[in-house]
Amino acid sequence: MNGSPLTRFGTGWLLVLPFLALVVALFLGPIANILWLSVTDPEPGLGNYAALVTSDNLAGILWTTIRICVITTAFSVVLGYSIAYAMVHVAQGSRNRMLGLLLVSFWISVLVRTFSWLMLLGRKGLVNETLLGIGLIAQPIEFMRNELGVLIGMVHYMIPYAVLPLLASMQNIDTRVLAASRSLGATGTQTFWRIYLPLTKPGLVAAALLVFILSLGFYVTPAILGGGKVLMVAEYISVQILVTLRWGTAAMLAALMLFGVLALLFVMSRFMKLSTVFGGAKA
Amino acid sequence: MKPGLPAILNRYGAWLILLFLVAPALVAIPVSLTPKGFLSMPKGDYSARHFEKLFTSEEWMSSFWQSTVIGLSVAVLATALGTFCAIGLWRVASRWGEVVRAFLLLPLVVPPIISAMAFYRLMVPLGLIDTYAGLILAHTVLAAPLVLITVSASLAGFDPRLEQASRNLGASNWTTMRRVILPSIRPGVLAGAIFAFIASWDEIVVTLFLSKFSVYTLPRRMWNGIRENTDPTVAAAAVVLIAVTLIFFLIQALNARRSRNSASGET
Numbered sequence: 001m002n003g004s005p006l007t008r009f010g011t012g013w014l015l016v017l018p019f020l021a022l023v024v025a026l027f028l029g030p031i032a033n034i035l036w037l038s039v040t041d042p043e044p045g046l047g048n049y050a051a052l053v054t055s056d057n058l059a060g061i062l063w064t065t066i067r068i069c070v071i072t073t074a075f076s077v078v079l080g081y082s083i084a085y086a087m088v089h090v091a092q093g094s095r096n097r098m099l100g101l102l103l104v105s106f107w108i109s110v111l112v113r114t115f116s117w118l119m120l121l122g123r124k125g126l127v128n129e130t131l132l133g134i135g136l137i138a139q140p141i142e143f144m145r146n147e148l149g150v151l152i153g154m155v156h157y158m159i160p161y162a163v164l165p166l167l168a169s170m171q172n173i174d175t176r177v178l179a180a181s182r183s184l185g186a187t188g189t190q191t192f193w194r195i196y197l198p199l200t201k202p203g204l205v206a207a208a209l210l211v212f213i214l215s216l217g218f219y220v221t222p223a224i225l226g227g228g229k230v231l232m233v234a235e236y237i238s239v240q241i242l243v244t245l246r247w248g249t250a251a252m253l254a255a256l257m258l259f260g261v262l263a264l265l266f267v268m269s270r271f272m273k274l275s276t277v278f279g280g281a282k283a
Numbered sequence: 284m285k286p287g288l289p290a291i292l293n294r295y296g297a298w299l300i301l302l303f304l305v306a307p308a309l310v311a312i313p314v315s316l317t318p319k320g321f322l323s324m325p326k327g328d329y330s331a332r333h334f335e336k337l338f339t340s341e342e343w344m345s346s347f348w349q350s351t352v353i354g355l356s357v358a359v360l361a362t363a364l365g366t367f368c369a370i371g372l373w374r375v376a377s378r379w380g381e382v383v384r385a386f387l388l389l390p391l392v393v394p395p396i397i398s399a400m401a402f403y404r405l406m407v408p409l410g411l412i413d414t415y416a417g418l419i420l421a422h423t424v425l426a427a428p429l430v431l432i433t434v435s436a437s438l439a440g441f442d443p444r445l446e447q448a449s450r451n452l453g454a455s456n457w458t459t460m461r462r463v464i465l466p467s468i469r470p471g472v473l474a475g476a477i478f479a480f481i482a483s484w485d486e487i488v489v490t491l492f493l494s495k496f497s498v499y500t501l502p503r504r505m506w507n508g509i510r511e512n513t514d515p516t517v518a519a520a521a522v523v524l525i526a527v528t529l530i531f532f533l534i535q536a537l538n539a540r541r542s543r544n545s546a547s548g549e550t
Binding site: 159 | 286287289290293294296297298300301302303304305307308309310311314322324364365367368370371372373374375376380383385386387389390392393394395396397398399400401402403404405420421423424427431456481485487488491492502505506509510512517518521524525528529531532536
């Protein structure tokens with residue numbers, strides 16, 4: 001019969017199948033292959049992973065990556081918190097204008113934004129020229145080919161990602177709780193630190209983890225603004241594959257990164273529904 | 284409650300941060316208008332020569348064309364796959380369905396560099412490197428989850444009794460899909476198509492691995508230009524990229540507003 005639950009169920013899966021097959025064949029399959037490579041290339045065993053301990057070079061790259069990701073996360077979440085807080089406390093019109101600016105920056109291609117930073121931060125870039133012009137500095141500041149430039153570019157890219165989960169969490173706060181705190185004699189500052197901030201903890205954790213996850217695998221901005229001087233894991237992987245052809249090392253780093261990301265996603269799902277975090281993306 | 288001084292200061296701070304987010308990207312506009320032959324800020328004179336060069340350069344135009352073809356193909360494929368998949372999961376509505384959904388969203392959370400490795404590993408032996416087919420397939424896998432998200436959001440607001448009613452009145456599966464389900468989730472489908480196009484149009488990391496000489500998309504050519512860091516044509520290309528992105532952003536903003544209005548009109 002046309003509408004029986006069983007055929008309904010069957011046609012449901014039939015509609016899922018094409019995309020599922022594509023993802024399994026083109027994506028999950030090759031990723032499984034890479035995980036396999038990490039323990040078989042160039043020879044079977046855990047040699048690739050042992051290099052993490054034995055090679056100073058690899059340890060250095062991992063340390064640079066983690067340090068940059070942590071700093072990026074801290075700045076993005078704090079600045080994102082300020083935006084989100086202002087957005088839930090202004091009038092509707094201002095809120096829409098703020099959201100508009102946020103989404104425009106979200107939509108502009110990462111390549112264009114990185115190019116712009118290149119124009120702004122170079123030795124003869126707009127920032128240095130302006131600072132020299134008004135006599136604030138005597139020598140141009142080196143923004144590029146060092147961690148400072150990479151951090152500026154990354155924080156700039158990540159702030160919108162931090163705002164969205166924070167916004168979702170702040171919009172869920174019951175404002176009567178804050179009013180109660182005020183009427184019981186707490187000052188505005190006390191209410192913020194003791195009531196408001198703890199209530200936004202799920203949003204804070206989700207925002208921090210999201211930014212950290214995205215930063216871990218970030219390629220474009222570190223590669224361009226770092227100018228080869230700041231080597232992070234993603235760029236190192238691409239060099240291993242395209243230049244030195246050491247698939248084993250690349251696969252090992254990819255496996256580490258993948259398991260790291262999945263573990264962090266799992267933690268994130270404990271604090272906020274993932275659909276809330278990703279549902280807001282680009283919408 | 285009246286906002287205190289810290290809240291007011293924070294409001295100004297938030298506007299400043301928002302300016303910090305948007306303003307730097309716009310620096311490409313003055314740079315693209317420089318009359319000089321190297322990357323620089325124009326001082327007083329402006330010239331359109333770099334746009335002229337961009338639009339008459341065979342290389343840039345072929346990249347522009349290739350990105351458009353790939354982006355549109357990806358938008359069509361990803362929208363079809365993502366929409367059917369979202370409707371399928373909505374009909375199944377089971378625990379297993381949710382597990383499968385989580386798997387299908389993986390391309391969004393796996394770092395692009397790992398996706399690039401995976402596609403590269405797969406496509407070298409298949410001879411798909413540097414082909415339209417290779418890039419379109421890879422971008423479709425990355426873009427279809429976005430469609431899955433937007434269409435699923437639309438379906439959440441769709442009353443399943445409408446589907447039953449259509450079936451009870453004798454409409455076939457396909458007719459129900461075409462005449463009842465699809466029209467009511469159209470805003471989600473359109474949003475998904477736009478996101479899919481932009482995702483492919485802007486994509487660089489996977490493209491770096493999969494393209495060599497014959498398929499050279501706009502971001503790929505910009506990447507080279509940025510690496511060389513001399514020719515202001517890159518700035519002109521960046522301005523075109525910003526313009527295209529803003530056009531699609533506005534279409535999506537109108538689309539979102541219309542679907543919100545119609546939703547509030549119905550309830």
